[in-house]
Amino acid sequence: METGKLDLKKERVVEYPFPKLKAEARRGNFTEVQLPYTLEQAMAEADRCINCPNPICIDVCPVQTDIRGMCEAMARGDIATAYNRVRETNAFPGTTARCCPQLDSLCEAACVVGNAGHSIAVGMIQRFVADWEREKSRQPNPAIAADTGKSVAVVGGGPAGLAASELLRRFGHSVTVYEELPVLGGTAWYGIPDYHLPKDVLQYEAGRIVEMGVKVKTGVRVGKDVTLADLMSQYDAVIVATGAKDVSKSDTPGSELKGVIDGYKFLEDVFVKGVDAYLKRPKYSLGKEVLVIGGGDSALDCARTALRLTGGRVTIVYRRTEVEMPVDPILIEEGKEEGLQLRFLMAPESYNGTGGKLKSATMAVMKLGDVDASGRRSPVPTGEEVEIPCDSVIVAIGRGPNSSVQKDAGLKMGRKNAIAVDDHWQTSAKGAFAAGDVVTGESLVVKAMSQGREAAQRVHEYLMNLEKSHVSLYDYYFVRRTSPDYYKEMIDGRADSRPPA
Numbered sequence: 165m166e167t168g169k170l171d172l173k174k175e176r177v178v179e180y181p182f183p184k185l186k187a188e189a190r191r192g193n194f195t196e197v198q199l200p201y202t203l204e205q206a207m208a209e210a211d212r213c214i215n216c217p218n219p220i221c222i223d224v225c226p227v228q229t230d231i232r233g234m235c236e237a238m239a240r241g242d243i244a245t246a247y248n249r250v251r252e253t254n255a256f257p258g259t260t261a262r263c264c265p266q267l268d269s270l271c272e273a274a275c276v277v278g279n280a281g282h283s284i285a286v287g288m289i290q291r292f293v294a295d296w297e298r299e300k301s302r303q304p305n306p307a308i309a310a311d312t313g314k315s316v317a318v319v320g321g322g323p324a325g326l327a328a329s330e331l332l333r334r335f336g337h338s339v340t341v342y343e344e345l346p347v348l349g350g351t352a353w354y355g356i357p358d359y360h361l362p363k364d365v366l367q368y369e370a371g372r373i374v375e376m377g378v379k380v381k382t383g384v385r386v387g388k389d390v391t392l393a394d395l396m397s398q399y400d401a402v403i404v405a406t407g408a409k410d411v412s413k414s415d416t417p418g419s420e421l422k423g424v425i426d427g428y429k430f431l432e433d434v435f436v437k438g439v440d441a442y443l444k445r446p447k448y449s450l451g452k453e454v455l456v457i458g459g460g461d462s463a464l465d466c467a468r469t470a471l472r473l474t475g476g477r478v479t480i481v482y483r484r485t486e487v488e489m490p491v492d493p494i495l496i497e498e499g500k501e502e503g504l505q506l507r508f509l510m511a512p513e514s515y516n517g518t519g520g521k522l523k524s525a526t527m528a529v530m531k532l533g534d535v536d537a538s539g540r541r542s543p544v545p546t547g548e549e550v551e552i553p554c555d556s557v558i559v560a561i562g563r564g565p566n567s568s569v570q571k572d573a574g575l576k577m578g579r580k581n582a583i584a585v586d587d588h589w590q591t592s593a594k595g596a597f598a599a600g601d602v603v604t605g606e607s608l609v610v611k612a613m614s615q616g617r618e619a620a621q622r623v624h625e626y627l628m629n630l631e632k633s634h635v636s637l638y639d640y641y642f643v644r645r646t647s648p649d650y651y652k653e654m655i656d657g658r659a660d661s662r663p664p665a
Contacts, residue, residue: 181267181285181494187501192472194358194439197498198262198291203241206292210238210246212277213284218646221271221286226614227253227327228641229260231271231286233654238289245657247293247303252661253617253641255330255373256323258294258365260610261287263356265492270610298368305376307662309336314627317342317399319386319569322350323609324600324616325405326370329378331620334663337627339378340399344385345436348374350407351601352609354436355428355462357469360495363438387572392596401595401623404575404583405616408601409566414457414559418515423451423522427458427466427560434469451555452476455525457512458560459489460606466558468499479505481512481552483530483543513549515557524553565602580605588631589619597623621664635664 183199190197201209213235221231233249250257266272266287275283297303314337318325321343329339347353348370353363374380386392386406395402411428418424425448434442454474456467459482470478480499482489485508489496500506510527517523529548532541564580571577576584576592582605583591583598591598599619600612617637625631644650653659 181272181282182288184498187503190359190472190502192475194472196262196362197359200295201285201288201292203243203292206238206289207241209285210235210289213239214277215651216276217648217651220274220276221284222642222645224274225271226608226610227260227617228638228645229254229257229271229290230641230645230654231284231290232645232651233659234289234293235284235286236655238293243293243296244301244303246289247297248661249654250290250293251303251306253637254610254613255327256366256369256609256613257290258298259323259352259361259369260613261291261294262361262365263352264608264610265494267494268492294365294369298365305372306330306334308334308376311338312336312628314338314401315340315399316623316627317395317402318405319392319395319402320350320405320407320600320602321345321348321370321380321382322405322407322600322612323352324407324602324612324619325350325403326373326616327613328403328405328599328616328620328623330373330376331617331663332623333373333376333378335620335624335665337624341378341380342384342386342390342395343380343382346382348380348382354432355465356609357431357435357465358439359468359472360465363435385568387568392569392573392575392593396593396595400627401597403616403619403623404569404591404596404598404602405600405612405619406566406569406602407612408563408606410564410581412562412564414512414561416512416515418517418522419559421515421517421522422520423517423554423556424515425556425558427456427462427558428563430466430558431462431469434473446473448473448556450474450476450558453554454478454556454558455552455554456480456558456560458482458562459484459491460560460562461491461495462563463558463560464491464495464499466560467504468502470558471499471502471504476555477505478503479507479552481507481510481525481527483509483511484532484540485509488540509543510550511543511545512557516551522554522557524551525557526551562606564605569602588622588626589615590622590626595626597626630665637664640664 230249237245272283513526530543533544536542565582567581578584599615
């Protein structure tokens with residue numbers, strides 16, 4: 165299971181929308197599945213962009229990545245400009261290039277070129293320019309404004325917290341991130357497997373934010389080692405961005421049996437210290453028959469990780485059908501290529517065992533009923549049951565916002581103990597703001613980043629008494645870019661990329 169020792173050229177297969185390792189080369193290996201474009205491929209793909217006057221791809225991007233500008237520069241081989249077009253609003257270009265579901269619901273899904281064929285492979289072009297910057301030609305960090313004398317504490321070093329920290333630092337504020345893990349990255353660090361997001365990419369981009377002067381205090385849990393009230397007394401403002409970590413509890417009989425595993429804890433244990441460290445001292449004995457309960461991203465990540473760890477048979481069991489799975493279809497297809505099994509219209513009725521050890525799972529057979537609040541047809545029991553032998557069950561059925569800080573501080577909460585915020589991203593405590601999954605529940609990395617940036621903009625306005633002249637980041641970055649003057653300046657290399665004051 166060692167990583168990085170495959171002959172990538174020999175094991176390469178090219179399928180739209182990206183080149184990737186052959187399925188047989190992925191089994192038992194955490195090497196990245198997606199393989200990079202060559203310079204020629206990146207330029208040719210970027211040249212397919214028709215430079216829409218009203219680029220919908222930028223409109224739907226949560227952080228308004230300048231896709232049109234990136235493609236225009238990349239098509240003529242100006243990689244530095246292409247990188248800086250992306251970096252203007254996206255502090256994690258290499259990370260989001262890999263983990264955004266571009267073709268499923270974001271920029272590539274909106275690409276008008278896709279109406280007549282394949283959409284522009286935005287993620288692959290962005291990955292190329294980000295990797296080029298990281299590996300071959302380090303570019304300067306964005307400019308930082310003059311010191312304002314204001315200080316901000318950011319609780320949580322995940323995508324939302326780091327995106328907020330980066331923008332606040334660019335405004336000239338002093339920023340300190342408090343992170344309970346020993347490393348930055350949050351869920352992107354321990355919840356996204358290395359075959360999808362190599363951790364050196366994430367850590368490089370987090371490190372570039374630290375280089376901008378963002379201070380970091382790791383191994384500090386707010387609510388335990390220091391209180392929110394302590395931070396509010398020490399800093400001019402606080403942003404809480406602690407993510408989603410409260411696991412949905414399973415009340416299935418037999419959940420206490422040895423072999424029934426919390427999927428989120430499983431991913432954290434495998435990846436939090438690095439997968440190579442886990443492989444040297446494995447914590448789990450999964451056996452050869454593994455069931456994964458759930459149909460979302462985390463369930464798929466658990467299943468594909470278990471495949472690599474066991475080499476056995478791993479089966480996702482989902483209560484709806486494949487059509488309803490809230491997962492990028494490309495990732496499902498990759499899992500199938502690797503040998504992942506899927507069984508649908510089943511929900512756990514009980515986990516069965518002897519001597520405290522799991523032996524099988526009894527599944528209720530379901531059928532699809534009426535459409536529910538999620539917009540999908542709801543699963544309804546048929547009265548039938550199926551017993552499936554298994555050595556372990558990994559349960560990944562959802563998680564809500566991390567509720568520790570708001571409970572400890574007495575902040576007003578909303579659904580599933582999320583932090584309640586107003587239109588300014590401010591909590592019930594004056595000067596305390598919140599953003600990301602701790603407000604919305606589980607979402608995409610890029611959506612958490614977008615909220616972090618929006619909260620940072622509001623904090624900046626709060627600190628500088630600019631609240632009555634609020635600047636919409638969407639208007640500033642998207643509407644501005646669609647103007648003929650800006651597009652001409654962009655092509656001429658004269659476009660202003662400073663953050664709004």
